[in-house]
Amino acid sequence: MTQGREPLTIMDGNLQTDFSTKSKRGVYLSKSLTFVILVIFALALVATAFIVYNFAACPRADHLANVTKIEHICDQSKLLVIPLSTENSKSVTLFESTTNTIETTTSDYDNSVKDVRLPTNIKPNKYFLKLTPYIFEGNFTFDGEVSIIITVKNLTNTVTFHGVELSFHKIELFKKVDGKEVKIVRKTEDVARQFHILRTAEDLIAGQQYVLNITFTGILNDNLHGFYRSMYEEKKEKRWIAVTQFQATDARRAFPCWDEPALKAKFTISIARPKNLTSVSNMNIVKREAHESLPNYTWDHYAESLPMSTYLVAFVVTDFGNMSDSKNNFSVWARKEALPSAAYALEIGPKILKFLEEYYKIKFPLPKIDMIALPDFKAGAMENWGLLTFREIAMLYDTGVSPTTAKARVASVVAHEIAHQWFGNLVTPAWWSDIWLNEGFASYVEYVAVDAVEKTWKLMEVFVLNEVQSVFKLDALTSSHQISVEVGNPEEIGAIFDKISYGKGSAILRMMNHFLTDDVFNAGITDYLNAKKFGDAEQRDLWSALTNAAREKKAFDADVGVVMDSWTLQTGFPVLTITRDYKTGIITFQQERFVLLNDTVNGNNSSVWWIPVSYTTAAEKDFVSTRPKLWLRGERSIVVDNITIGDNDWLIGNIQQTGFYRINYDQHNWNLLIKILNDQSRFQEIHPINRAQIIDDSMNLALSGRLDYRTALDITSYLSHEKSYVPWKAGLVALGYIDTMLSKGAYYLEYKRYVLRLLSGAVQELGWEILTNESVVRAQHRVDLLSTACHLQHVECLEHAVRMYTNWMLTPNPDAYNEIHADLRSTVYCVGVQAGNAREWNFAWERFLAVSVPSERELLLSVLGCTRAPYLLYRYLELALRNDSGIRKQDTVRVFSAVASSSIGEPIAFNFVRANWQRLKEYVGSVSTLNSILKVVTRRLNQVHEYEELKRFVSESCSDLGRPVLQVLERTAANVQWMEKNYQTIVNWLLTVDKSAPKVTDA
Template identity: 35%
Template sequence: MGTGFYISKVVGIVGMIVGAGALATIIGLSVVYSQEKAKNDNNNNQVSPTSGGSTAKPPVTTPVPSNELWDKYRLPQTLVPDQYNVTLRPHLTPNATGVYIFEGDTTVEFQCVEATDLILIHSNKLDYKTLENKQWARLTAVNGAIAPSITSSRLQTVTQYLVLHLDGKLVKGQRYRLFMEFIGELSDDLGGFYRSEYFENGLKKVVATTQMQPTDARKAFPCFDEPAMKAIFHITLIHDEGTVALSNSEEKESSPMIIDGKALRKTVFKPTEKMSTYLLAFIVSEFGFINNTIDGVLIRIFARKPAIEAGQGDYALSKTGPILKFFETYYNSSYPLPKSDQIALPDFNAGAMENWGLITYRETALLYDEEYSSNSNKQRIATIIAHELAHMWFGNLVTLRWWNDLWLNEGFASYVEYLGAHEAEPDWNVKDLIVLSDVHRVFAVDALASSHPLSSKEEDIQKPAQISELFDAISYSKGASVLRMLSDFLTEDIFAKGLQTYLKEFQFGNAVYTDLWRHLQTAASGLELPGTVDTIMNTWVLQMGFPVVTINTATGAVSQQHFLLDPDSEVTVPSEFNYEWIVPMRWMKSVGGEQPLTWLDAKSKTFEAMKTTGNNWVLANLDVVGYYRVNYDDANWDRLLNTLSTTHTAIRVINRAQLVDDAFNLARAKIITTVRALDTTKYLSSEREYMPWESAISNLDFFYLMFDRSEVYGPMQDYLRKQVVPLFQHYKTITGNWNTIPTGHMDQYNEVNAISLACKTGHIECQNLATEWFKDWMVTDVNKIHPNLRSTVYCNAIAAGGAAEWDFAWGKFRNATIATEAEKLRTALSCTKQTWLLNRYLEYTLDPEMIRKQDATSTIIYIAGNVVGQPLAWDFMRSRWSYIFNQYGGGSFSFSNLINGVTERFSTEFELQQLRQFKADNSDVGFGSGTLAVDQSIERTIANMKWISENKANVLNWFVAAGKP
């Protein structure tokens, strides 16, 4: 699954959206999907099927013992499905009670592998009671054998089962067919079979669509809803005339039919390949499409008809073919399906979902309009398409056996998305950006004592909420980072070779992550390593965190230790590796250049080659291919800083970004001084490259979080304004006074940084520029602001303005027909300094007519990112938590993002007590996928308090001195 508000991570680079006095960039950590809240009502809700003409037994009222199979979250290994026949009819208009519903029936054919008189099949929020007078459940045996009768049934809502009791045992080795009819609500909760709405020419249109991952196929039809329970699916959709039906496989036939006098259409699809339930998709809409065929594969882009007609699907169509062909070569395997449909949905919680043959997207993740979409919007589309297409093999063709290995599925796609996007846009140099978007981003989470390992034990991941909690930055970004490291030390050729044999062995089946290690080990035969692939990678996969490697260039001594942002925090999770890693080190000397790969496979070792004399310096973790930070002795730090200030181009661009990021985080961990970290920014007045600037801005965001309410704020603004004005003037010059856009991909990003930071730090020329552009739009109703610059210009103009500017932007947001433009406006609306406007905006987040449910979480976080809005967002979240959790727990709210985002600025004893009280007050309500985020927020607040008390005076003095003209 691709990330949402990123959403997760954000796939691609998002421009810095900050106001003059507002907080810096908000980084969405994870994508948390369908959050299933526990039901306390009626664990034994009875439904009464009839079978073979017999009468159903009365409801069972005896309490169910907790050790029964139906009280366990994992299916018993007694029945294995082979194929399903599923027929669904979504109603795109509400019934007499105002509810949208869908009707369906399914026949699942399964084999009995262990004799049993019980059938457990997943079912959640499906209704069988209204069918009590019909034979809604029937069991028959294949090949004429006699099947037991269903004697009673019930819905076990906590574990989400339909429980069917039989009057005899199913026979081992025999095949059976279970037919069931059901009704479900086509709700707007963004999970299972759900409803998305939009307006076209003033008319409301309804889309019936799906999001099954991880555990919501059971909301669409009763099924064995575990990834290892692969089967073939025969899908039939009954839908209104004038609508288009889509599913994973090709359409087989479509014919008109009439039900209760209503003209309908019955569309039957060809059987799918053997696949997991979470990858199913079926959609009914009035969308249009464009198409192309490459080497026999039909590629189609679906979206709202006006979007298709405006050419917004053209970019995605043009890039899907090249990316698909790249992965065919990379995997040495033909695309397994005859078609690749991609569809942009108005309401979608994730960034995208890799349904096999029918990939679903947020509109912002698939649709591109040159007049409205920015450079970062285009990159987001390319990388997300690559992410989802990578899954067509890795995840879909070969599927991990259970969700505890989710990290490998999502981490792999999050790594190779950069390879696929590079193939589509080779001039972007996009592969380097994984360092900023994934490596550095996840370091911040993995450096907490409350982090967790990549791989969990299978028995520890049972409940839907536990599964949802895995969709976080660790699974996506750390997974991507360690796999990139693995590919580097094995070499890309060996990595690809092992991957190819892995896919060939397990195609159409399931695997565990160690199966991949085994194939990589075979491919790496003859390569000299300090251990097996399994031995090396276990140190990165089975324990949380990462090391800081310290190099003493006077002695050649190199050591490692577990890196913690708060060195005083207590790590309560034991590690069989004692927090020691087998570390591959790529490094160089200023005299002598790049050196051979060196392995640190102990707590400490001495490498004579790392000794230096004179002005010669050592730089380790070249291109940040390793998942670790690097510290040096003071003399080597001095030599590196001197090089930055005199000839910074002698150090690679990525490593300049690394030096800044490592230094600030080493200072947070009290390994080096904060003053030393701040010294790495002194050279920035001469820096013109994007990555070092982005690294510095990202790290200085923490200083804004800690000090934008204190006396440090003014001197900090003075210093940063002095550093950024040369960059601002550079872009003013090369763009002809802002009349053109830089040609380079990274340069376009850095122009946004220059304007954003210059305006944020109070550079009058920049602020006037932003407000004048915005006022011109208000007066002429013609938007002349380049799409790349709109986010930062909108934000700064709204921050400087009042109700008139806010209401103008709100009106444009409400009437926006381009999703990327609506996104820019929605974000910028959070930048106002008017408290009453921010409070009103917060209220809008709980009204789907104002803010779509998919956007509610990120909107609240954006508001919390504004120094004026943060306490408002905190009060809002606390006072509404029970409502938010219960009403939005079905998939539209990312609780982990919400809790982390709203509490990120906390740094006082009072805020810590409020946070602890919030945890205590809502223990009965729960936090779902945000449970870990609450503890992380408490840990982060304590660390922030200590950091301020230890650093405030020195930081203030440094900024005062450095900010002088």
């Protein structure tokens, strides 16, 4: 699954769902009126039961095996079971099912329950699933029937499976060998664990197979998980579709199942859909036929799948159009008016697939791939086997309307999901603890694949920014978590779909790729996939395959598991301090855990890692060879005396930042780096990734108190002559934290003047004119620099942007004609809204309601938060919590993030969240969404009283949100500590370099 590029929700682990958004009111009834109502209600129940019984489809367990076929014949009085032996077709025996009275009990809900694993006495082998969704207003439900062939692993008299928000009508159990019914005497629902437990009258025998038949009804919810409904408008007409999103624990909302990743089974799926709609599922359609009782419905029957996990099952019912590449069995689906925008996804998808087949050395095992762009989708995308589902913004690209960077986004997300077809789908983690095996690998391979297909984009350089440096910020918190971490309930599982599993997972795979070499790494990956295909695995299986590959090629002398467990089973990452003795030539390499809060350092010094150390010197300037020249093998420090280097020559460690650690140096070496970077004729001798690393490491070492901020800021001064995107982006991110911290202070003006001096040359060089076929990297570079310049009130930038926005507003038909280049719109729109008032804001809001292009809608959602008018910001937040506003529920976090992105909007957003917490909880229906909202509205808090307010709010209202809310508290505490320790140092430095500023003395 792909995360959103902004703080989007990833998973939903909410156990309880309230479908109402209305407030509760009291009603008082008389006794006589109450009696009448009860009688009417009872009669209605009887009538409803009669209708459901007569019109519900009959449970089937056909196509079970070559040996046995069981058919159910529906009759109003009885259910007949017909075992048909293929060996002797003349032998037919009828078994009439007995009428069982099943005692049903429900356990109390218990939030403290941690052990949510299913018993191991039953394993599912095959599911035969039939669903009939009712996709029209007033009846968003679905009827279902499932026959599951199960194998008993140990003698038992219980059958336990998952089910949430499903109403069961009939449950039956039969012996597969002879079709005899096994009497069920009790059904218990364990709400806390989302279990349904069947107690049988007789023991189920180990080694034997049984058939479990269940008919049920479910709800097409509007919470973007399970089997849910979605609405969009085309030609001013409402259109409803039904969609699935099951990762991690939501298949159980669509059908009764064994909803754990290791419990793979084959699926034969049939979907009944209105004749004017189309269904798509994991496999190819093998048959269509008229529905037996619904004249306007058609059955789509799909081929049996390969063994797969329940979370990868997928089906959609839509009125979408499609385009196909028949040569490669590839198809794309989207709203009919948006379908042309799927052309690029259809073009690059088969290229990515072909590359990955060669990369993994394993052919894609399914007969087809469908990719579908959905109007409502909580994640960025989802890797369902053979049916990849996407948020529209992640799959649709419109040349001339979408920014150039959107093309790279589509390519990356498509590559990510296709990479999952092997890592995750073919081989699946045995439990969610190792979800990084899925997400980390897909996050790494997406860059490898796109870099191979779109070579000019240089995405492997961008990897360091997006994955390595980005995840450092989260992993520097003590409330971070291990890559491989024990999780139990759905909330805990959902919480690990974060930057640690994705970003850190991908970063350590890249590190391993570099110290093992491509040949060894790729050979080990192929061996791992072949050994575990169609099954499940743990990380030790991957380590074993890589160790064997390394030993066969005599490329690495250590056990890969010993090395990598130090990275996956420990929280955090190290900072490696390189200290040179300039008299003796001895160099010391010392490691300790890097943490953000100074007062937590000593308590975490026990952590040590196996660190691959690569380096180069001023004499070598070898930034190509990334293999380690030495190792810290779990040692606190090592001393080396065989490195030849002059006293006035610099040394740089961690070539191309392939290792997942920061580097600190002694002060003299830092000074040598400052000197070479500020030499305009020689700074490019250092690789651009390492220039970015030097900026990012130094600024974060200063942030955590390990380096004098004056040294770090001196390093940033070289940016005035930097031309490359990667170092500039690292600099803007690092300086952006100072921007956030100083934005409410008295000396923000000095900060602005300093950064504008750095920017001026690069802004002038890039300019506002965009060349034809401009590279993705250059386009992103321009966006970052212009938006920063305008944010800092660069006069020419503001004037240019306001003029362009005003001209667009004066256009007679602004929705049809917009001369602002797509790459400039994010800057121009934001400045236009910010500089104006209600008129400019309403113009952007009207464009948002009118436009259908996903990238433009997403952009407008962000820029609507740029206004400085508090009443408009409050209005925008209110609109985000209304179903009828035009803002989709999937975009709620984006709205709060947009409002909270300025010093004006942040307290408004935080106060709004506190005042409307219960309403927010009821509306979004998702723990992960609440965590994301809380994160974005608190990122600017840096005062003691703000931290105390946050702690009080968390304690009173949201202490149950788990690890993410602890991370919010720790990050805020770090902001407060930063202000206390670094604010005055930075102000003094800025005053020193800003010759135009009035001089002040410390208070």
